[in-house]
Amino acid sequence: MHEMSLTESIVDIAVEAARKEGAERVTRVVVDVGALSHVEPEALEFCFAAVSRGTLAEGARLEIARLPGAGWCPDCGKTVALAERFAACPECGGFRVQMTAGDELKVREMEIA
Amino acid sequence: MCSVCGCGEAQVVLDKDKPVAEHAHPHDHVHDHSHDHGPHHHDEGAIDYGRGPAGAHAPGVSQERMVAIERDILSKNDAYARENRRALAAKGVFALNFVSSPGSGKTALLARTIVALKGRLAVSVIEGDQQTSNDAERIRATGAPAIQINTGKGCHLDAHMVGHAIETLDPEPNSTLFIENVGNLVCPAGFDLGEAHKVVVLSVTEGEDKPLKYPDMFAAADLLLLNKSDLLPHLDFDVGLCLANALRINPHLQTLVVSAKTGEGLAAFVAWIEASAARRAAALAKA
Numbered sequence: 281m282h283e284m285s286l287t288e289s290i291v292d293i294a295v296e297a298a299r300k301e302g303a304e305r306v307t308r309v310v311v312d313v314g315a316l317s318h319v320e321p322e323a324l325e326f327c328f329a330a331v332s333r334g335t336l337a338e339g340a341r342l343e344i345a346r347l348p349g350a351g352w353c354p355d356c357g358k359t360v361a362l363a364e365r366f367a368a369c370p371e372c373g374g375f376r377v378q379m380t381a382g383d384e385l386k387v388r389e390m391e392i393a
Numbered sequence: 394m395c396s397v398c399g400c401g402e403a404q405v406v407l408d409k410d411k412p413v414a415e416h417a418h419p420h421d422h423v424h425d426h427s428h429d430h431g432p433h434h435h436d437e438g439a440i441d442y443g444r445g446p447a448g449a450h451a452p453g454v455s456q457e458r459m460v461a462i463e464r465d466i467l468s469k470n471d472a473y474a475r476e477n478r479r480a481l482a483a484k485g486v487f488a489l490n491f492v493s494s495p496g497s498g499k500t501a502l503l504a505r506t507i508v509a510l511k512g513r514l515a516v517s518v519i520e521g522d523q524q525t526s527n528d529a530e531r532i533r534a535t536g537a538p539a540i541q542i543n544t545g546k547g548c549h550l551d552a553h554m555v556g557h558a559i560e561t562l563d564p565e566p567n568s569t570l571f572i573e574n575v576g577n578l579v580c581p582a583g584f585d586l587g588e589a590h591k592v593v594v595l596s597v598t599e600g601e602d603k604p605l606k607y608p609d610m611f612a613a614a615d616l617l618l619l620n621k622s623d624l625l626p627h628l629d630f631d632v633g634l635c636l637a638n639a640l641r642i643n644p645h646l647q648t649l650v651v652s653a654k655t656g657e658g659l660a661a662f663v664a665w666i667e668a669s670a671a672r673r674a675a676a677l678a679k680a
Contacts, residue, residue, distance in 0.1 A: 282580035282581075282583060285549075293466070301460055307457055365609070366612065392458060
């Protein structure tokens with residue numbers, strides 16, 4: 281459950297930014313989580329309520345934007361969709377696909393009051 | 394006060410009779426709360442500005458506003474890892490982060506490697522486990538200085554904990570530092586500790602398809618040690634298939650078949666460490 285420490289980072293980043301803005305509280309946090317990243321979104325949601333308790337982000341809604349995975353297949357010479365990390369190229373079946381998108385793990389924005 | 398992060402709570406001690414590396418970490422606090430399913434403290438009668446535009450009745454006016462952040466969730470850990478890498482480079486310390494599932498034989502392998510490196514390279518060790526300082530004691534028995542980090546409920550080491558441990562352990566210049574991560578083939582993959590290389594240890598009593606089942610760790614590693622080769626005569630384990638699976642995930646992965654029990658392959662591993670440390674030192678000298 282490394283999602284617990286990732287959630288702690290999310291809350292830390294949001295609270296730090298909220299303080300800088302002079303906000304009284306954080307009401308919504310939007311995070312980008314790539315489909316190929318090593319993170320279980322449900323686990324982030326589960327941890328968020330517990331981790332944010334007693335902080336400026338207590339009661340805030342966590343919105344997880346799932347970003348699709350993609351990779352470059354050198355055999356096909358083009359970018360292909362990837363549903364799974366290290367999966368075969370959906371076009372040619374080769375295993376040389378280099379991931380180009382989908383491992384994002386980022387706090388994008390938040391709503392403060 | 395802690396000079397790594399100013400947290401004022403670092404306490405990592407080498408005294409083996411005391412619980413070592415009890416860094417009163419903000420994480421501990423959070424874990425305490427995470428399993429508390431007691432009554433919530435929300436005051437139901439209060440006006441809650443956190444729930445939508447409460448109290449803002451003027452049309453089009455909301456008390457909320459959006460703020461762009463665009464920060465990587467791992468950015469804090471990565472900043473600590475950069476600091477660790479800088480501190481290690483300043484002293485010429487070559488650090489390896491050993492990762493595996495529990496029971497792969499990491500500690501036995503490290504102990505045997507330390508003995509094999511005696512007189513060639515000074516080694517110190519950071520041991521990560523949820524509880525007990527058993528592993529640090531096993532390492533100290535070889536004569537190498539070791540420090541134990543107990544993560545409590547934590548499932549991996551992070552760069553912040555390791556920074557404190559490096560500070561306390563104070564490895565000697567131009568030595569090698571082994572960091573034995575918490576036995577877990579999933580969580581430690583994403584956390585950079587400031588090491589030169591991740592080394593993944595897999596044992597032949599596990600399945601050949603483990604690299605496919607837990608690909609992140611094999612993708613993050615630079616070297617795979619396939620341990621417990623002494624048991625191969627008693628098993629149906631297919632070494633070739635296992636290595637092929639690992640290379641499918643990470644074509645740049647280097648692989649060695651070893652046995653901490655018989656010492657098979659350890660000379661090759663020692664040579665790898667010496668060559669990699671020398672290459673690292675040369676790269677740092679050039680930079």
